[in-house]
Amino acid sequence: MTSIERTAYPRFTRAPSVKELRTLYTPTPTDIAFVATTARGPAQKFGLMILLKVYQRLG
DSSP states (O other): OOOGGGSSSOOOOSSOOHHHHHHHHSOOHHHHHHHHHHOOSHHHHHHHHHHHHHHHHHO
16 A cells, blocks of 8 residues: 555654754855845745745655
């Protein structure tokens, strides 16, 4: 049977490793530049960065 991560409805892994957290969720300079030019305040920048990384991960 196909794992849930490879189906049409991807999900987060239950217990990601430290390596996975670092490689997948650390913002790149491009991500930082996009958020800096798009969002205004610190709370909005934080929220946008979370949404961006979730979108990149789940598609």
